């Protein structure tokens with residue numbers, strides 16, 4: 425079997441480090457000018473869902489690429505050190521060695537492991553000797569309604585415990601009351617508390633009411649220095665959707681156009697199927713280009729996506745891939 429190639433994406437992933445977003449002063453005029461053409465966005469999103477996103481012959485390679493972009497996540501009240509250790513073993517070796525060899529790859533890992541603060545030390549120990557970073561959900565995840573000083577302190581403790589990435593949650597009320605200064609100030613302070621750790625701003629878009637609010641919140645978090653903007657905690661009633669993704673991706677593009685700064689994107693919550701992962705990758709390539717197919721600028725926040733990708737890869741190797749994919753990819 426030939427080594428997989430997308431013809432577009434070099435494998436294996438390089439895990440390049442990316443400059444942090446320095447942010448900028450809050451520009452309220454820019455924020456006020458932000459629009460979101462909801463019906464156009466929804467039309468575009470609807471047109472994406474129905475088509476095959478990646479050519480059949482490239483799908484295995486793109487699925488391997490998708491694995492390298494997963495923040496492999498466990499965020500459950502019953503998490504234990506044992507569960508986190510097993511997750512980290514999976515992060516080190518996300519698919520069976522035989523499968524990887526048959527696909528002409530070696531050394532594939534996920535993008536990061538994402539856990540609650542209490543599990544950071546366990547994950548850091550379990551990933552020793554690898555380049556896989558640990559991401560901590562801090563700042564009173566998922567609601568972000570703990571006392572402010574405790575939210576900031578949680579970031580510091582997660583960094584001290586070894587987290588290299590911090591997924592913060594914003595205060596939704598600042599968006600819902602259009603208090604952009606408060607949103608900017610809190611994001612700025614959280615970013616400072618992260619020190620050298622990269623910061624992903626979780627907008628909890630399912631709780632922000634409108635796509636315009638999503639666009640404005642995205643912009644403000646980027647102005648305040650977010651390295652990534654992330655859709656959801658996975659705990660809201662509605663998590664990552666295509667309309668929200670288009671809105672956030674275009675906010676990233678506008679921010680790059682105006683400032684030259686590249687900000688990453690992390691859809692999270694409910695992304696569990698290989699075909700959805702392929703759709704997201706095609707969307708990133710179309711809307712933002714190849715840099716957003718690397719782990720420094722794109723991640724999936726997902727707890728069960730890897731399992732489905734593994735199944736699709738096994739189908740590929742056993743020759744059932746085409747038929748299975750015709751069904752799975754619609």
Ligand SMILES: O=C[C@H](O)COP(=O)(O)O
Pocket residue numbers: 497499538656657658659692693694695725726727728729
């Ligand atoms: O940040 C990641 C999400 O919590 C994962 O959500 P999920 O369990 O629906 O994949």
